[in-house]
Amino acid sequence: MNSPYLISRERFVPASPESVFDLLARPAMHSVIDGSGTVRDAHPHGPARLAPGATFGMDMKMGVPYKIRNTVTEFQEGHRIAWRHMGGHIWRYLLEPADGGTLVTEQWDARGVRHRVMYRIMGVTRRHPASLEQTLEKLADYFAAR
Template sequence: MGTHRVSRSIVIDAPAERIFDIIATPSRHSEFDGSGTVRHAVSGPDRLEHGSEFGMDMRMFGVSYRMTNRVVEFEPNRLIAWRHIGPHRWRYELEESPAGGTRVTETFDYSFRFPAYYVLAGMPARNAIGIEQSLLRLKDVAEKAATD
């Protein structure tokens, strides 16, 4: 991975398998998206695996659009990353703690092409806020699933 990335972590009181199941299910992405851009899944499998393609209805700055993503990294219950038409990646890494819970790290890696554009457009700061909110929402969804 390059140096141009935004990354945040949170500890979730849930096993990695439960958290990974949520992340690997495209129809659930809007439940934990903290950026406000993900609307709903429009195509793809029920559960992601390496090489899966999935389409999402999105909305940013008042403009609706569709984005197709492809899973480019995949280790069940540990790592999943996807990219869309651009080369940058969204990555989730999960690490269970022997003391309980799972540390989840979400990273937006924009080091692959035109990193200066992302910096000038203010994307790192905007992505950091969205990632922080996404992790809090993922925590709520995963921990609530244990009580349902």
């Protein structure tokens, strides 16, 4: 399904799916790999490692500082993790083993959001492709440096 409310990018990461998943499941690492420049808190509010149904908060900044709360909605150890933002959109990571590492797909999914047209009006759907690409680049660089 082609939709401006499902933005998806993928990249090879030189690490095992288990290693990539472990990093994604630790909210304290999200500020290290964030390509949007909005995640500010290296000490998130919630569990040290995510699990199905877990909730966690982050300190953010997009113009002005704010706090965000997320709930883990998809969790398949080593393969898939996603969390829903309070606004209803979902951040999802899909991991596939690849020769010498992992093919990581990051998705921003607002297809189920009632007032999703506001994301287009606010320019969110135009900014997210570059943010996803930068996040995946930071993720790959993190593991390449190890």
